[in-house]
């Protein structure tokens with residue numbers, strides 16, 4: 273894959289543009305907002321949408337009723353909308369049941385949520401699995417509500433319907449798969465997770481233009497219940513997933529954070545950490561823990577898939593998380609581009625990582641007589657490392673790590689050496705010692 277062009281700088285702009293177009297849609301774990309989101313993405317990649325009926329059992333869970341909302345407001349006695357869903361879809365607790373009542377401020381306050389320490393931000397709240405209703409508002413606006421009666425309307429529906437998710441499989445040379453998964457259930461929040469959605473779309477566009485070794489499966493699913501549903505309905509396909517990433521919060525200014533798979537030393541973990549180390553930028557690596565995003569489901573013990581989670585700032589650790597401040601000002605094209613570059617690079621590691629066997633293992637081959645001292649300036653060291661450790665027991669990634677060089681350099685050396693007959697691809701575990709002496 274070293275013949276890949278470096279990604280054009282405008283990928284970050286295109287990702288930002290897609291996030292901006294999807295931003296106004298009121299998404300949830302089910303409903304027309306998800307459908308509208310997937311339909312919009314279908315303009316860029318030919319994903320398939322799946323509809324799973326409410327009530328479908330999925331492992332220990334059940335696909336919930338479908339939620340849709342048209343309007344919601346709180347109106348004061350003067351007839352003014354003091355809280356208005358049309359201003360921000362975060363104003364309604366996601367999955368609120370329909371309401372149409374007039375009530376006192378004291379009664380209403382039991383259903384109001386605000387952030388006293390961030391009085392200008394609207395919090396994001398959900399109540400998926402307990403039927404309830406509520407409004408979220410700026411604390412400043414909450415303090416301004418005067419005594420009196422309020423007309424409270426939530427024009428929503430919560431009825432048997434479907435859970436909708438999007439899926440796009442790009443077949444590769446092998447049926448072995450790389451999974452890229454992102455959640456599509458949050459309403460107008462940019463970093464969490466339109467950034468992840470945009471990155472997945474950009475990666476799908478990149479991979480469909482290549483003839484890749486692996487097949488690539490992209491999932492656009494509601495958090496938790498979507499991953500559980502997909503795994504329950506596709507248990508047979510899960511075994512094909514050899515490497516995977518959950519993408520979330522990848523557009524903010526924070527450093528890149530990689531949460532390892534439950535296995536901790538899977539190729540996806542090693543490839544990602546290699547790329548982050550080689551990037552020269554600060555990053556954080558954290559061990560798996562059973563909370564967070566859908567890696568929780570992919571890494572549940574029954575599946576234990578090699579799926580990590582790539583983020584910039586971690587959920588809950590940036591101030592804007594789950595508030596109206598997670599908006600289109602928080603994410604920026606340059607950070608989206610940086611996340612794209614890193615994932616593209618780690619995919620190149622997965623694609624190019626192979627085992628080779630040195631065809632001339634008894635002392636160093638004479639590189640000079642083959643003109644290899646002049647092939648690529650400064651790459652002799654990379655060639656020597658690649659030759660020495662290509663014993664069938666060290667993959668190119670092993671060698672890159674041991675040499676402290678980028679995978680790209682070692683991979684390039686291997687290609688040159690193979691072209692000169694000095695290396696031959698081998699299966700893992702083939703051994704120099706098993707070959708007869710020259």
Ligand code: ZN
Pocket residue numbers: 458464587594
């Ligand atoms: Zn979230």
